[in-house]
Amino acid sequence: MGKARILILGGTTEARALATALASRSDLYVVLSLAGRTADPAPQPVPVRSGGFGGAEGLARYVRDEAIDLVVDATHPFAARISANASQAAADCAVTAFVLHRAAWAPVEGDNWLSVHSFSQAIAALGTAALRVFLATGRQEAHQANSAPQHLYWVRSVDPVEPPLTVPHVSYIHSRGPFRLADELDMLQRHQIDVVVAKNSGGDATYGKIEAARQLGIKVIMVERGETAGLPVVETVDAALAQIDHFVSSRIKRGV
Ligand SMILES: NC(=O)c1ccc[n+]([C@@H]2O[C@H](COP(=O)([O-])OP(=O)(O)OC[C@H]3O[C@@H](n4cnc5c(N)ncnc54)[C@H](OP(=O)(O)O)[C@@H]3O)[C@@H](O)[C@H]2O)c1
Numbered sequence: 433m434g435k436a437r438i439l440i441l442g443g444t445t446e447a448r449a450l451a452t453a454l455a456s457r458s459d460l461y462v463v464l465s466l467a468g469r470t471a472d473p474a475p476q477p478v479p480v481r482s483g484g485f486g487g488a489e490g491l492a493r494y495v496r497d498e499a500i501d502l503v504v505d506a507t508h509p510f511a512a513r514i515s516a517n518a519s520q521a522a523a524d525c526a527v528t529a530f531v532l533h534r535a536a537w538a539p540v541e542g543d544n545w546l547s548v549h550s551f552s553q554a555i556a557a558l559g560t561a562a563l564r565v566f567l568a569t570g571r572q573e574a575h576q577a578n579s580a581p582q583h584l585y586w587v588r589s590v591d592p593v594e595p596p597l598t599v600p601h602v603s604y605i606h607s608r609g610p611f612r613l614a615d616e617l618d619m620l621q622r623h624q625i626d627v628v629v630a631k632n633s634g635g636d637a638t639y640g641k642i643e644a645a646r647q648l649g650i651k652v653i654m655v656e657r658g659e660t661a662g663l664p665v666v667e668t669v670d671a672a673l674a675q676i677d678h679f680v681s682s683r684i685k686r687g688v
Pocket residue numbers: 441442443444465466467468469482483484485486487488490491506507508510511512513514515517569570
């Protein structure tokens with residue numbers, strides 16, 4: 433029997449951790465797919481392919497051409513298009529697929545969150561009076577701030593925001609997580625931030641700003657996730673590994 437061929441759709445810490453856990457397995461061939469947006473991506477433990485597939489049809493073509501047996505959608509919970517494409521392509525090719533999405537954060541005592549369902553709602557919720565806003569929603573969504581130029585923005589992203597925002601008061605912070613609580617406390621205090629705009633990504637790497645906002649009594653406008661695309665979902669790398677083991681053993685039983 434040949435190796436089971438697994439495509440991990442990545443771009444997240446979890447995808448990298450899953451690839452690391454699978455890299456030494458002699459019964460698997462694992463390829464990790466990245467969107468190719470980040471100029472200097474972190475090194476990966478398995479072979480990488482990079483760039484869009486060309487929609488659900490393109491992804492289905494790739495799955496067929498590469499004889500992929502299992503698709504793991506380990507993309508970011510806010511990467512909705514690729515997840516919808518993964519679900520569609522897996523159905524079209526009749527291959528097994530599941531989603532690895534870390535659990536969303538839930539508010540705890542002391543948090544002051546306003547939950548919204550889109551980035552435009554988040555910016556509208558800032559109101560009319562000028563505020564000092566830490567925008568931690570990523571560079572693609574940062575452009576929503578152009579509709580509320582009265583605020584002062586600190587925008588953090590891995591790569592530069594292109595084109596730059598048109599608002600008169602904006603500072604860019606280029607850095608890649610994980611972000612430590614102490615640094616987040618320092619950053620929010622140094623810039624005298626009034627409100628944090630964040631998306632409910634879940635996970636530890638970017639939770640520091642949420643904890644820091646809680647400690648400093650700063651409000652968080654939290655953009656919540658949309659629905660997932662119908663595939664089974666696991667929330668941890670260990671659960672994904674168990675799913676993969678289950679897939680491999682059922683493949684052995686079927687003698688594929
Ligand atoms: N959105 C976030 O907040 C966020 C945060 C951290 C990391 N990321 C990572 O950044 C990447 C892009 O996110 P996004 O929100 O722009 O995604 P998206 O809106 O769901 O996807 C847009 C298009 O990018 C391509 N694409 C996305 N992820 C891909 C992957 N892993 N491999 C190959 N092509 C991919 C697909 O192009 P085609 O249709 O041509 O195949 C997809 O239709 C994802 O890999 C995601 O995991 C996203």
